[in-house]
Amino acid sequence: MLSLRSGGSTILKKRHGVTEMNKGSKLAMGIAAISLLLVGCGKATSSSSSKGSSSEALSGKVTAVGSTALQPLAAKAGANFTAKNSKVTLTVQGGGSGTGLSQVQAGAVSIGDSDIFAEEKDGIKADKLTDHKVAVVGMAPVVNKDAGIKNLKMAQLKQIFTGKITNWKEVGGKDQKIVIINRAQGSGTRATFENAVLKGTDAVKSQEQDSNGAVQKIVGSTPGAVSYLAFSYFTNKLQAVSIDGVTPTDNNVETNKWKIWSYEHMYTKGTPDKATTAFLKYMDSKTVQDSLVKDMGYISIHDMKVSKDAKGAVTQN
Amino acid sequence: MEQTNFQLKKQDAQSHEWDARLHRATRATRKDWIGRGISYLCIGVIILVVASMLWFITSKGIATFTQNHVSLWKFLSGTNWAPDQGNIGALPMIVGSFAVTFAAAIVATPFAVGTAIFMTEISPNKGRKVLQPVIELLVGIPSVVYGFIGLAVVVPFMRHLVGGSGFGIISATFVLFVMVLPTITTMTVDSLRAVPRHYKEASLALGATRWQTVSRVILRSATPGILTAVIFGMARAFGEALAVQMVIGNAAIMPKNLISPASTLTSQLTTGIGDTIDGTLPNNALWSLALILLLMSLFFNALVRFIAKRGQLKNGR
Numbered sequence: 001m002l003s004l005r006s007g008g009s010t011i012l013k014k015r016h017g018v019t020e021m022n023k024g025s026k027l028a029m030g031i032a033a034i035s036l037l038l039v040g041c042g043k044a045t046s047s048s049s050s051k052g053s054s055s056e057a058l059s060g061k062v063t064a065v066g067s068t069a070l071q072p073l074a075a076k077a078g079a080n081f082t083a084k085n086s087k088v089t090l091t092v093q094g095g096g097s098g099t100g101l102s103q104v105q106a107g108a109v110s111i112g113d114s115d116i117f118a119e120e121k122d123g124i125k126a127d128k129l130t131d132h133k134v135a136v137v138g139m140a141p142v143v144n145k146d147a148g149i150k151n152l153k154m155a156q157l158k159q160i161f162t163g164k165i166t167n168w169k170e171v172g173g174k175d176q177k178i179v180i181i182n183r184a185q186g187s188g189t190r191a192t193f194e195n196a197v198l199k200g201t202d203a204v205k206s207q208e209q210d211s212n213g214a215v216q217k218i219v220g221s222t223p224g225a226v227s228y229l230a231f232s233y234f235t236n237k238l239q240a241v242s243i244d245g246v247t248p249t250d251n252n253v254e255t256n257k258w259k260i261w262s263y264e265h266m267y268t269k270g271t272p273d274k275a276t277t278a279f280l281k282y283m284d285s286k287t288v289q290d291s292l293v294k295d296m297g298y299i300s301i302h303d304m305k306v307s308k309d310a311k312g313a314v315t316q317n
Numbered sequence: 318m319e320q321t322n323f324q325l326k327k328q329d330a331q332s333h334e335w336d337a338r339l340h341r342a343t344r345a346t347r348k349d350w351i352g353r354g355i356s357y358l359c360i361g362v363i364i365l366v367v368a369s370m371l372w373f374i375t376s377k378g379i380a381t382f383t384q385n386h387v388s389l390w391k392f393l394s395g396t397n398w399a400p401d402q403g404n405i406g407a408l409p410m411i412v413g414s415f416a417v418t419f420a421a422a423i424v425a426t427p428f429a430v431g432t433a434i435f436m437t438e439i440s441p442n443k444g445r446k447v448l449q450p451v452i453e454l455l456v457g458i459p460s461v462v463y464g465f466i467g468l469a470v471v472v473p474f475m476r477h478l479v480g481g482s483g484f485g486i487i488s489a490t491f492v493l494f495v496m497v498l499p500t501i502t503t504m505t506v507d508s509l510r511a512v513p514r515h516y517k518e519a520s521l522a523l524g525a526t527r528w529q530t531v532s533r534v535i536l537r538s539a540t541p542g543i544l545t546a547v548i549f550g551m552a553r554a555f556g557e558a559l560a561v562q563m564v565i566g567n568a569a570i571m572p573k574n575l576i577s578p579a580s581t582l583t584s585q586l587t588t589g590i591g592d593t594i595d596g597t598l599p600n601n602a603l604w605s606l607a608l609i610l611l612l613m614s615l616f617f618n619a620l621v622r623f624i625a626k627r628g629q630l631k632n633g634r
Contacts, residue, residue: 068591094591095591096590096591096592097591097592098591098592098593098594098600099591099592101594102594102595102596105594106595121594122401122594122597122598122599123594123595123596123597123600124594179482184567184588184589184592185399185400185401185589185592185599186400186401186589186592186593186599187592188592202399202402205399205568205569205570206568206578207482207484207566207567207568207578208567208568208569208580208588209567209588210562210567210587210588210589210591214563217468218468221472221473222476222482222483223476224482225482
């Protein structure tokens with residue numbers, strides 16, 4: 001019963017799809033609620049016969065919209081979830097963290113996926129939303145292999161992205177011009193990177209791409225290119241850069257030795273319905289966290305030895 | 318007297334009966350009504366859709382000025398585009414859009430007119446059998462494919478040829494050139510075919526060579542049609558989003574030359590819309606960009622009508 005609508009060509013179209021769906025989903029939720037009641041009534045009379053299958057009553061429609069970084073995990077977990085709960089219809093869509101947050105705030109979807117804390121986004125009333133952290137994503141600077149760079153100091157990285165350093169030879173690489181590829185303004189990945197590296201300074205104006213995939217392709221093919229990517233997007237055409245000698249690995253993220261990482265959030269508004277609650281519980285379960293999350297290149301929320309709040313303050317668990 | 322009166326009355330009654338019969342709607346008439354009703358309904362729906370879209374985009378687009386109190390002049394003439402920091406100077410995108418549009422039209426028009434002349438005057442047979450299908454094929458290729466080819470072929474080629482990163486106005490021009498070529502060619506072919514046969518025959522009868530006939534008679538009398546074709550091509554180039562976005566580099570900076578990354582209204586829209594929150598300045602600013610696009614396409618349409626009118630006058634003389 002899982003329907004996937006992802007990676008469409010135009011975001012506008014996607015957004016449109018979202019709003020259209022919402023009307024449908026409200027209607028469907030109404031129907032689901034009624035059928036839930038009916039099922040419940042039937043249960044009351046024949047509860048003795050259908051013992052041990054209480055999960056059968058779980059039905060409804062869950063729509064998760066937002067972050068494209070979280071989308072693959074949400075989609076896969078959603079497929080597994082609906083395989084077990086065939087009466088639940090679960091839809092996972094992309095559209096960006098901003099879309100996810102504004103849609104869930106508007107009450108249009110059950111879950112808003114986001115790479116960033118709701119508090120970090122203007123126009124979102126974070127106190128009205130409930131945060132469910134479902135995974136952690138580590139990000140690292142990546143450079144084209146030709147540049148001859150494997151390690152940078154944090155200060156150097158900052159100087160590169162603020163336009164102070166413009167040639168790789170200044171940081172021990174080849175005599176090659178630095179081509180900065182940024183993510184779009186307002187992107188969750190960019191916000192995470194800038195919080196950890198630029199710390200409030202504005203990045204120099206440069207190329208902007210709207211997805212991890214585009215960045216991966218362009219950095220791989222453009223000499224002197226530098227950008228940043230989630231760990232799961234590393235390929236052998238790219239050189240992931242260590243910072244101050246710390247390598248970008250899951251273990252280093254878990255202890256916060258590697259500073260550039262963010263939570264993947266699933267936000268809900270008010271009291272979520274049964275199906276949504278069950279799905280969120282499933283996302284946090286060992287089945288998902290210990291296998292699926294790791295298989296797909298994310299870091300399990302259970303493995304984290306530190307926690308970070310919306311202001312970026314890190315505390316030991 | 319009595320007799321005639323009676324006869325008259327009888328006639329009157331008869332004619333009344335006939336009148337009623339004649340005035341009753343026949344089945345065919347009723348079908349006519351239904352047909353007309355359906356047509357009106359369809360037109361009504363279309364008008365409603367267009368009107369509501371105009372209203373929607375306009376109301377969203379002017380929110381930047383009415384709600385966020387950004388001055389229109391600052392929006393149109395500012396060169397700093399950083400919506401997250403409250404700076405929304407749209408000039409770099411406006412300039413970028415016009416630059417790629419005009420460049421593509423300038424490059425494509427000679428090729429399109431040349432092809433059209435070949436197809437109509439020089440070798441109509443080959444034109445119909447070989448060129449027509451080729452051009453129709455070009456129309457049918459989705460823009461994402463053009464963008465992908467641009468990214469994989471044109472960008473590295475430009476990097477090799479002129480240096481830099483390869484992303485920029487020149488790559489976008491190259492991709493758009495191929496995309497608008499079929500539009501301009503097919504419409505030019507139509508307008509060349511519409512040139513009255515006797516113009517050509519008269520010219521040839523006066524002893525003009527084929528070249529003289531084509532260049533001084535046929536092209537001249539088809540000029541309004543060719544201009545319309547070029548403007549339609551420009552409208553397509555102006556509105557193209559995906560392919561341009563993939564090759565132009567999306568840097569919201571004033572284009573200094575043709576080979577450095579720039580951005581267009583459309584590329585900024587597709588890159589940014591997913592990361593903004595409804596009702597905030599960054600989102601409203603994007604709607605304002607959409608409004609500019611809409612106004613420009615209205616302008617292109619008006620221009621086409623204007624040229625068509627003037628062309629008619631000229632032919633009438």
